[in-house]
Amino acid sequence: MMTFDEALSSYAIAREELTAWIDQSWVRPVLTGDVWQFDDVDIARLELICELRRDLEVNEEAVPVVLSLLDQLYAARNMLRHVRDVLAQLPDPALADLLAKLEAELNKS
Secondary structure, three states, rough: OHHHHHHHHHHHHHHHHHHHHOOOOOOOEEEEOEEEEEOOHHHHHHHHHHHHHOOOOOOOOOHHHHHHHHHHHHHHHHHHHHHHHHHHHHHHHHHHHHHHHHHHHHHHH
C-alpha cells in the first residue's frame, strides 16, 4: 500500500494532478480515515498513467480511452483464462469434439 503523499513523492506528481486522476476514477484509492491508500492495482495504474502522459505524450483527453481499452483487454484475458480452465476439465473426447467444432468455425471466416 502507498499513501497519497508517498505517491506524490514516488512519481513526482503534482497534488492537483493526482487529485484530478482520483476524481476522474483513473485510480481508485481507498480513503482510510483522512489518508488515501493506493493498492497494487492503483500503483500499477499510476505508473501506466505517468508513462502515458510523460513518455508517450498522450494527451489528457485520450488517457481515459486508453485506460478503458486496457481494462477491456484485461477483462477479456481473464475471461479466456476461465474458459481455458473449464476446457481443461473436459474429458478428452468432449474436448476433441469441441476443438474440431471451433476449428471448423474459424475456417469459415
